[in-house]
Amino acid sequence: DQQVKQNSPSLSVQEGRISILNCDYTNSMFDYFLWYKKYPAEGPTFLISISSIKDKNEDGRFTVFLNKSAKHLSLHIVPSQPGDSAVYFCAASVYVSSGTYKYIFGTGTRLKVLA
């Protein structure tokens, strides 16, 4: 039961263009969504988040859009840079109990930005 899905395993984009990474979820009770970036041999690093009460959050070159009716979120990177090449994970934060939150991750999208 994959509650968070990233249907594109990989994406190639030319440097300077826009990268759009997509994520779908099934549980309408999720209240926070996050994007993490992962380089080889490193742990995932936090990129940007969005609350379920918002539909957009922007941080520099990174913007996350949330469409609750479609249970869909996307990460836009503009302009894309070669250093953005990594695996990107979408995650939903789920309240477990008394202050405990767990993350439910998608399977990741490998972004390659071509110079």
Added chain:
Amino acid sequence: ETGVTQSPTHLIKTRGQQVTLRCSSQSGHNTVSWYQQALGQGPQFIFQYYREEENGRGNFPPRFSGLQFPNYSSELNVNALELDDSALYLCASSLRYRSLYNEQFFGPGTRLTVL
């Protein structure tokens, strides 16, 4: 401020053996979560520790157990290893109640191979 560290980096075990993985939290963080990332998958939540007690568990059998120490460092123990336990094990630390979703900071992981 030191980040999350994990040891060892790599480990090879045989089926039926037991393994202990270690994690040091980011300075000031009091909560540790463990995740298993199988090849081609996103990280999956194993459990979380706060105040030296397990506080939330994912869909993993009891042979996965953990400890948290007074200095907030943590261990993940896996007994009776199976071939499917081969994965990258990620530790994430956070500061409980810091935010609505308890932003988690990940270590680089321990790559476990079970033969």
